[in-house]
Amino acid sequence: MTSALPLLRTLLFVPGDRPDRIAKAVASAADGVAIDLEDAVAVSQKAVARDAVVSALPTLPAEGGPVICVRINAMDSGFADDDVAALEPALHRIDLVIVPMSAEPDGIRRAAELLARAEQAAGADIGRIGIIPLIETAAGIFEARAIAAADARVHTLAFGPADLSRELGITPTADGEEFLFARSQLVLAAAAAHCPPPVDGPYLDLSDADGLVRSARRARMLGFSGKQVIHPSQVSGVAGAFAATPAEIEWARAVDVAFTAAEADGVSSIRLPDGTFVDYPIARRARAILAGVR
Template identity: 45%
Template structure:
């Protein structure tokens, strides 16, 4: 199984090592130790020195600081010494940073490209096709800040769709959607996850353990979808009708994917 084909990934601040083990029992599929936004500049060095990976068997991803920052190279040097599943590169663009990481023999860790800028979305197909990149994720909040647009579904629809298409063209796992900033509203979190799944996303970034269960619920097909998929596959092969609609092989392929998600 691809370790990076996760549905839920939980951020934990790199300067709070006492939270690492707690994150590992949150129910998340993967843990992202964050050296970037969650860590103040004065704590960057301390966070880097506190990095450990032996606290869990779950995939551990390290979000390093961006290529334009003074902490980037030291973060990568630290990553090369750890048992990581991947590095998450923020503000990913085709600006040479991915090439530099890929060219470093000590840094042949898979990359998750976190796309957070207009240029990143414009470069998404090239980023997804890069041999270093194993999955892409959407940093929707930073993206909205870059564009000056609202963090709303209509405003983000085109960009989200482009990331889904870029991933499919590169034969990558479906991309990871951005965070929901609300923590206490489980219904809203689940609805955001359902919206992402409907667009073709395969997972979602989480910022609090309380988000794990509703995100998982949002990506799980509901009973009506499962029942429909079973009726479709019961028709056998060739053209048929289910619930008054035509069924053929593309419809059956969708039904099989629904049942795979349900499992």
């Protein structure tokens, strides 16, 4: 698990066959950029996209930029092997590989084997690149815990609502009640595997800024670390929705100060003036909020 990476509050997707957009995405304020070799690239353009990605990656900033991800094609698509092999010259610039349509742990183990083979061929560090399984089917939802624990490379999980809504015959909404069970499964599975919180799926209506923010706030409430975005215009709205509010920061500081003083006196459970009970789990949550704003 590549836990040293920052939380992906905003993961901006960009087509792999559009190198001009790759550079713009990396220059945006997104925490991560997902260069797409799958759905955003026509079948006839797969080879072109691979070449474009390998050419673009070495030109990206070496330090201070976003987390760089590449979404390969599904393991059973017939394209995944060639995707990973083609990336060999640029593996040193890739942090995470996103594996779409992940529905069982064997597919993740197969992806890990492909990466190990490519790393060995490229003379790269074996095991450095993490994997994000993209869960977008009913089967994947029910196998989420096994998928999250399938291999040490699994960084966290990501939710894919488009294919799941098609499979279930439902229409995604900003409030997301229709995906409550599915999303909760991913959050619990990632936590059980000691992974960072998962990344929520994209909000597909680019004209609905209010819906985007509602969707992001709902995802944060459920325990997601961030959200996939499909256009740079969505980055600021999602980032704001996942940022700690002034009230949360004030609460966290009050808890930290009071609990630190209590610890120094050998006390590990206290009651704040407003009646809030604080012990170690509550103190850790407060300190995590503060760590995220420092």
